[in-house]
Amino acid sequence: MMKIKLFTFLFAIALTNISCKNNIKISSIDVVSKNKKPNIVVIYLDDLGYGDLSSYGATELETPNIDKLANGGIKFTNGYASSATCTPSRYALLTGVYPWKNKDAKILPGDAPLLLDTNIQTLPKALSKAGYQTAIIGKWHLGLGTGQVNWNETIKPGPNEVGFDEAYIMAATQDRVPTVYIENGNVVNLDKNDPIQVNYKSNFEGEPTAISNPEMQTMLWHHGHNNSMVNGVPRIGYMAGGTAAKWSDIDMADHFLDKAKTYVKHHKEKPFFLYYAMQQPHVPRTPHPRFEGKSGMGPRGDVILEADWCIGEFMKTLEEEGVLENTLIIFSSDNGPVLNDGYYDDAVEKLGNHKPSGGLRGGKYSLFDAGTRVPFITYWKGQIQPKTSDALVCQIDLLESLSSLVGVNTTATDSQNILNAFLGISNEGREHLILEANSKTALRSGDWIMIPPNKGVPLNIKVNIETGISSEYQLFNLKKDRGQQHNLAKENPEKLKEMIQIFESLKK
Structure with missing residues (x-):
């Protein structure tokens, strides 16, 4: 009990010493003994929209377990992924670097080489310096190996070579081959007589x-x-080939959940960092029979309910193992929602009154706000006081902010220390954020979004989502026009000029 009180006291001192400015690090947290540093868990969903959770306004779906995080922690209304697609967002989360700076940071095929340079600074590497055991369980989609991968031998480099002590992953996405699990570089259950x-x-x-x-x-x-x-x-x-190694789609959620629970049980004695990258609600949506038909909205709604259940079971494990009160949880999604993303699965036909984008414009693949503004929650029982925050925050800032929390210095340039906002101490996040969709970029600054002219089509016909592409400048005040229906570029030339100057300065 005395140790717990001491940690709480020291933590309070540390938070008191944090400046509201982004570039000031925690100065006292490093006096906390290693075994009292908080565990850190990032729960990352795939294609979950801003309006897909009942805590974010959904009325046709109930997500009680995620809602417990939102209602017991900080629910951000201006939380962003860096990008409107998966690979770039995951790149930014782990490296703290804007993905548009890397020409290869696009949606990768399942046989792509490792996107991350093994010498690059990463979130798991930073936390390892502070004594953390690190792991990824779930979707990777950042490439493997250096060239043509031999799936029948140990595959290097991969997650283990960029900072993760343990890795249990699928190489890319559920809709791409190879459809196998990979543990620390080796295909699980591989029969060498049936090579992949x-x-x-x-x-x-x-x-x-x-x-x-x-x-x-x-x-x-x-x-x-x-x-x-x-x-x-x-x-x-x-x-x-690889018949014995192929996964069962309907069992994937349970499989990754079991691995995440086992990881917690095995590593609860020292601080750990777990990147729990779930596959829902990305296509193909293959709910376990327990959840099939449960939402009434087809497989997309069913797998959202399945994901919510998995998170509830994972939270039970943290509590049962006695580590919940010393675990900081960050919940978010890699990009905005999409309904028909390649399969006929009734996502459109059975949508009903549900609004996956929550009233925002666009969706996955889009420069409009629904492409990158996503559910974003931080939860730390007993340390974070529940509230809703309008602070502008981004997943790219986890590297610098969490490194600051555990007393590690970084050389981050794009990632900012907004730990105050993540912990609910301040309502101020970052001032400016460059957002990306399909290598095209836009600027969020305060309540404003500016999308520069781009070549391309205004509508992605395959998925029926507006791309945000126009031959003219687009300027929106999100506080007054959440749905981005009124382009103010011509009405407010002074603000447009200001936004262009900020954008060009940041891009340089």
Whole structure:
């Protein structure tokens, strides 16, 4: 009891010493003994929209377990992923670097080489310096190896080479081959007599595809997903072999949950960092039979309920293992929502009155706000006081902010120390943020968003989402026009000029 009181006292001193300015680090947290540093868990969903949670206004879905985090912690109304697609956002979260600075930081195929330089500064590396055990469980999608991957040998470099002590992942996404789990560089349950082959350009002789054998499909493809089939689900890319290693789609959520719970049980004696990267509600949406039909909104609604249940079970484990009160949890999503993203799964037909974007404009792939503004919650039982915050925060800032929390110096340039905002001490986050969608960028500054002219189409027909692309400047005041319906670029030339100057300065 005395140790707990001492930690609380020292933590309070540390927070008192934090300046409201972004560039001031915690000065006293490093006096806390290593075994009292908080565990850190990042729970990261995939394609979850701003309006997909009942705590964020959803009326057709109930997400009680995530709501407990939101209602017991800081619920951010201006929380952002860096990008409107998955790979770039994950790159920014782990490196603290704007993904538009790296020309290769785009949606990767499943056989892409490792996107991160092994010498780059990363969040798990920073926390390792403070004595943390680090792990990723779930979706990776940042590439593996250095060239053509041999899936039948240990695959390096990967998560282990950029700071994670333990890694239990899928290489890319659930809709891409290879459809296998990889543990610390090795394919799980691989039979060397049935070697895995992967190719994203041409099929292997005799292997069925959704085109050649449509009768084998249990899920129909709409666009892009018509190559190799696994469990009756057509995927992106071609794969042969590895039969014993292939995952069961309907069991994936339970599988990753079990790994996350086991990790906590094995590492509760020292501080740990767990990046729990869940696959829901990305396509293909394959809820376990326990959740099938439960939402009434088709598989997309079902897997959101499944994810909420998984998070509730994970939270129970933290409590049962006695570490909940010493665990900082960050919950968010890699980008905004999309309904039809390649399969006919009733996501559009059964949507009803549900609004995945929560009234924001756009969605996944879009420069409009719904592409990058996502649910964002920080929760630390007994340390963070519940409230709703309008502070402008971004996942790119986790590197600098969490490094500051544990007393580690970084060389971050894009990541900012907004720990005050993450802990609810201040309502001030960052001033400016450059957002990205498909390598095109926009500026969020205060209540304003400016989207510069770009070449391209205004509507992504395949997914029926506005891209935010226009041949003219677009300027919106989000405080007055949350749905971005009134372009003020011509009405307010002075503000537009100011935003352009800030944007160009930051881009340099």
